Amino acid sequence: MAVPPSIKKISDTVWEIPTSYKPGMRVPARLYATAKLLREMDDGVIDQVTNVAMLPGIVRYAFCMPDGHWGYGFPIGGVAPMDAEEGVISPGGIGFDINCGMRLVVTNLTYDDVKPHLKRLVDRLFERVPAGVGCTGFLNVPQREFRDVVEQGARWCVKKGLGWEEDLERTEERGCMAGADAGKISQKAVERGCDQIGTLGSGNHYLEIQVAKPEHVFDHEIAKVFGITIPHQVVVMFHCGSRGFGHQVATDYLQRFLRAMPTYHLSVPDRELACAPFRSPEGQDYFAAMQCAINMSFANRQVILHRIREVFSEVLGRTPEALGMRMVYDVTHNTAKLERYVVEGTARQLLIHRKGATRAFAPGADDLPEAYRQTGQPVIIGGSMETGSYVLVGVPSGEQTFFSTAHGSGRTMSRVKAKRIYNGRQLLQQMEAKGIYVRSASYAGLAEEAGGAYKDIDEVIETTELAGISKRVARFTPIGNVKG
Amino acid sequence: MPYEFLEEVAIADVAFRATGQSLEELLTSAADATMNAMVDDLGTIDRTTTKSIHVEDEAEDLLLVNFLQELIYYKDAERLLLRPDRLRVERHGRCLVLDAVVSGEPVNPKRHALKVDVKAVTFHRLRVEHTPRGWEAMVVLDV
Numbered sequence: 001m002a003v004p005p006s007i008k009k010i011s012d013t014v015w016e017i018p019t020s021y022k023p024g025m026r027v028p029a030r031l032y033a034t035a036k037l038l039r040e041m042d043d044g045v046i047d048q049v050t051n052v053a054m055l056p057g058i059v060r061y062a063f064c065m066p067d068g069h070w071g072y073g074f075p076i077g078g079v080a081p082m083d084a085e086e087g088v089i090s091p092g093g094i095g096f097d098i099n100c101g102m103r104l105v106v107t108n109l110t111y112d113d114v115k116p117h118l119k120r121l122v123d124r125l126f127e128r129v130p131a132g133v134g135c136t137g138f139l140n141v142p143q144r145e146f147r148d149v150v151e152q153g154a155r156w157c158v159k160k161g162l163g164w165e166e167d168l169e170r171t172e173e174r175g176c177m178a179g180a181d182a183g184k185i186s187q188k189a190v191e192r193g194c195d196q197i198g199t200l201g202s203g204n205h206y207l208e209i210q211v212a213k214p215e216h217v218f219d220h221e222i223a224k225v226f227g228i229t230i231p232h233q234v235v236v237m238f239h240c241g242s243r244g245f246g247h248q249v250a251t252d253y254l255q256r257f258l259r260a261m262p263t264y265h266l267s268v269p270d271r272e273l274a275c276a277p278f279r280s281p282e283g284q285d286y287f288a289a290m291q292c293a294i295n296m297s298f299a300n301r302q303v304i305l306h307r308i309r310e311v312f313s314e315v316l317g318r319t320p321e322a323l324g325m326r327m328v329y330d331v332t333h334n335t336a337k338l339e340r341y342v343v344e345g346t347a348r349q350l351l352i353h354r355k356g357a358t359r360a361f362a363p364g365a366d367d368l369p370e371a372y373r374q375t376g377q378p379v380i381i382g383g384s385m386e387t388g389s390y391v392l393v394g395v396p397s398g399e400q401t402f403f404s405t406a407h408g409s410g411r412t413m414s415r416v417k418a419k420r421i422y423n424g425r426q427l428l429q430q431m432e433a434k435g436i437y438v439r440s441a442s443y444a445g446l447a448e449e450a451g452g453a454y455k456d457i458d459e460v461i462e463t464t465e466l467a468g469i470s471k472r473v474a475r476f477t478p479i480g481n482v483k484g
Numbered sequence: 485m486p487y488e489f490l491e492e493v494a495i496a497d498v499a500f501r502a503t504g505q506s507l508e509e510l511l512t513s514a515a516d517a518t519m520n521a522m523v524d525d526l527g528t529i530d531r532t533t534t535k536s537i538h539v540e541d542e543a544e545d546l547l548l549v550n551f552l553q554e555l556i557y558y559k560d561a562e563r564l565l566l567r568p569d570r571l572r573v574e575r576h577g578r579c580l581v582l583d584a585v586v587s588g589e590p591v592n593p594k595r596h597a598l599k600v601d602v603k604a605v606t607f608h609r610l611r612v613e614h615t616p617r618g619w620e621a622m623v624v625l626d627v
Contacts (some may be wrong), residue, residue: 042495044495067497069496069498070494070495071495071496071497071608072494072497072606072607072608072624072626073606073607073608076495076496095626096603096604096606096626097603097626122494131555132593132601133522133523133559133591133596133598133599133600133601134559134560134565134590134591134598134600134601136563136565183512188557188561190558191557192557192560192561193560196560202598202600202601202627203496203600203601203603203627204496214517243560244560244561245624246558247560247603247604248560250604251553251604251605253558254607258607270607270608271607271608271610272606272608274607317597382548411496413495414491414492414493414494414495415489415494415495415496415497415498415600415627416489416491416499417492419493420491441593441598442597442598442599442600443597444524444597444598444599444600445598445599445600453606473529484601
């Protein structure tokens with residue numbers, strides 16, 4: 001990327017673009033990156049984060065996290081704090097895949113325990129957690145009941161026996177957003193999503209069996225609280241969202257906002273930044289519909305967790321309880337959430353848009369489950385399928401980004417280019433030679449997700465730590481992967 | 485091929501440029517590009533199921549978005565991969581009215597070499613233009 005001359009170095013990992021960079025910017029933009037990561041960011045990032053800085057009601061800064069890259073409307077890795085009274089809500093600041101997020105589960109198994117069963121585990125997971133274009137789940141949920149799912153989220157699943165009560169404790173918002181109103185969603189959204197509960201989807205969505213090597217546990221005390229206690233412990237991490245349901249909710253409201261904007265005298269430099277005042281009828285309707293999509297995604301990941309427990313239990317011949325398959329946390333990285341902050345001495349309610357950025361609450365935050373009140377919030381970061389993933393924790397100095405951090409390693413190469421450079425079948429063999437057994441619904445999709453198409457995950461994570469927006473707890477190495 | 489996927493326009497998404505001598509041809513090209521983002525060989529889609537699509541809008545680009553969104557809807561709601569058979573656009577006052585007959589079949593991973601799921605048509609850099617050479621569009625799909 002051509003770094004703009006007006007960019008100001010705040011520290012080794014924080015860079016500021018002043019409001020003079022582009023007419024209409026209401027606040028400066030801040031990018032979190034090392035000099036190397038900054039150079040590697042594409043030009044779209046600067047253009048998009050400075051566009052976000054133009055949105056009415058934005059408070060303090062428009063941010064981009066170290067894994068940031070070109071998206072639509074917002075950059076991926078974009079964070080925008082909006083004043084809840086004066087500001088707007090923008091579906092493009094959340095993404096079409098509302099509540100795309102991560103879930104992490106531990107086991108009491110070691111790599112040696114799992115190795116002889118690895119292929120069988122991955123093969124059965126590939127069968128029981130459908131992935132790829134047009135995949136449908138094994139739950140038959142009538143449309144009327146699907147409306148309950150989107151209002152109740154993961155709670156609906158646990159009521160149906162598809163999870164444990166403690167899973168809810170360890171899900172952001174206890175797996176159910178208050179204010180979800182199925183009266184605000186379209187019939188098309190219901191039809192697109194009702195048979196997709198318990199499915200991964202495709203693109204960068206995956207389910208991975210991973211190992212925590214002893215040399216990759218950075219904070220033993222916090223790791224212990226998260227349940228990572230055994231050398232070479234096996235964990236399961238997965239990444240997916242609200243599937244066709246959420247995509248349709250975002251599509252419906254993006255169009256409604258585009259039509260409504262003239263009424264509110266709003267104009268934006270990119271139609272993907274279409275927005276409405278948060279307190280307007282359109283803004284409130286979208287917020288209620290978005291909560292439904294958040295809940296669908298919590299339900300989706302809850303059912304997938306249930307399938308993972310079933311598969312491990314079936315293959316290893318012990319109950320999920322005996323296998324210690326406890327959830328660490330479930331956290332979203334595509335949302336807008338109401339949070340309270342003190343800004344210039346005044347307590348304000350802000351609508352924090354995070355698109356490809358993870359909430360990272362510090363120790364003591366009221367919204368954290370009791371188990372993590374002392375440690376801070378687990379932050380689950382999915383790397384590329386060839387490299388590795390992390391669990392981080394929120395820190396007090398994270399307030400500088402309104403407690404937001406990275407969400408993944410971040411792409412550096414377009415999907416189209418990656419497909420030209422990499423070959424899915426070869427990649428599969430190379431990964432198997434490295435000890436990673438992969439099942440994929442698509443060889444082309446696999447090529448697009450090659451490790452070389454992504455930034456260096458270790459550098460991204462180190463940047464979040466150096467900048468003081470989150471801290472490393474453990475790194476995980478992949479051994480088995482189900483890819484959409 | 486009246487469409488091409490673009491390497492340097494979108495990083496995490498899929499961008500394509502489509503062309504056509506008429507608006508109808510352009511819409512047909514864009515529909516095939518959208519389907520080709522999901523299925524490697526469009527020739528493997530058997531035309532066994534037929535659907536009618538009717539969308540309206542005042543602007544060509546919004547008409548295109550609405551049409552492609554219908555195809556994405558059927559991909560999820562009925563698992564159908566669809567391609568245009570007949571497509572007509574008429575102007576009724578300020579409104580453009582598109583009527584299409586599309587056909588295809590449900591996703592079959594055994595026969596269709598699948599690529600990546602299309603979530604939505606974005607408005608990012610969306611462009612539909614009538615040029616001296618014909619019609620041209622640029623679309624970024626969220627995948």
